[in-house]
Amino acid sequence: GNSVTQMEGPVTLSEEAFLTINCTYTATGYPSLFWYVQYPGEGLQLLLKATKADDKGSNKGFEATYRKETTSFHLEKGSVQVSDSAVYFCALSDVVGAGNNRKLIWGLGTSLAVNP
Amino acid sequence: DAGVTQSPTHLIKTRGQHVTLRCSPISGHKSVSWYQQVLGQGPQFIFQYYEKEERGRGNFPDRFSARQFPNYSSELNVNALLLGDSALYLCASSLTGQNYGYTFGSGTRLTVV
Numbered sequence: 001g002n003s004v005t006q007m008e009g010p011v012t013l014s015e016e017a018f019l020t021i022n023c024t025y026t027a028t029g030y031p032s033l034f035w036y037v038q039y040p041g042e043g044l045q046l047l048l049k050a051t052k053a054d055d056k057g058s059n060k061g062f063e064a065t066y067r068k069e070t071t072s073f074h075l076e077k078g079s080v081q082v083s084d085s086a087v088y089f090c091a092l093s094d095v096v097g098a099g100n101n102r103k104l105i106w107g108l109g110t111s112l113a114v115n116p
Numbered sequence: 117d118a119g120v121t122q123s124p125t126h127l128i129k130t131r132g133q134h135v136t137l138r139c140s141p142i143s144g145h146k147s148v149s150w151y152q153q154v155l156g157q158g159p160q161f162i163f164q165y166y167e168k169e170e171r172g173r174g175n176f177p178d179r180f181s182a183r184q185f186p187n188y189s190s191e192l193n194v195n196a197l198l199l200g201d202s203a204l205y206l207c208a209s210s211l212t213g214q215n216y217g218y219t220f221g222s223g224t225r226l227t228v229v
Contacts, residue, residue, distance in 0.1 A: 104159070
């Protein structure tokens with residue numbers, strides 16, 4: 001079945017450092033890909049998405065490019081801030097039931113801590 | 117405009133009890149999905165409802181059930197609670213079941229003792 005693999009954390013960086021969180025996927029077809037962020041004690045927020053190969057999703061300085069050839073969707077940010085400390089989840093959309101309904105399949109999450 | 121609201125935010129139950137969790141989607145959204153997030157893991161899909169019908173079910177036992185009401189709000193019910201049911205239960209809404217970016221609620225933290 002379809003699956004998502006994320007690099008394990010925790011990741012600890014100093015403020016203004018470069019961030020990469022690796023995400024690879026296994027899927028039939030061409031799923032949409034997502035990055036969600038979960039701040040302490042909160043629910044999940046959509047950070048960015050890409051719906052087809054070579055699409056680049058971007059938001060709040062974060063970027064990720066849908067790479068079909070390497071089945072990857074790595075998250076990057078050029079200069080992290082303390083406020084970026086959170087858990088980051090990579091996810092893909094998968095068919096559920098009949099028709100075109102979708103569910104999300106998630107990676108295990110990568111915890112990021114940014115120190116001042 | 118209000119986001120996805122879930123209630124209660126926290127609750128503690130005893131093994132064997134029953135629990136009902138509630139979710140109100142964003143106005144205009146007709147699809148609600150439920151996910152279970154165990155501490156330290158990614159969410160796992162439980163149910164999806166669209167237009168008041170179940171459209172998908174994850175790999176969860178029959179102790180888990182849900183429904184969607186005419187106003188598109190939803191309830192998740194869990195019977196005969198086990199310690200392993202302790203988790204954050206997340207509700208997500210979207211316009212249709214063909215989601216390209218759910219909006220999640222803040223979740224209900226269920227602790228089973």
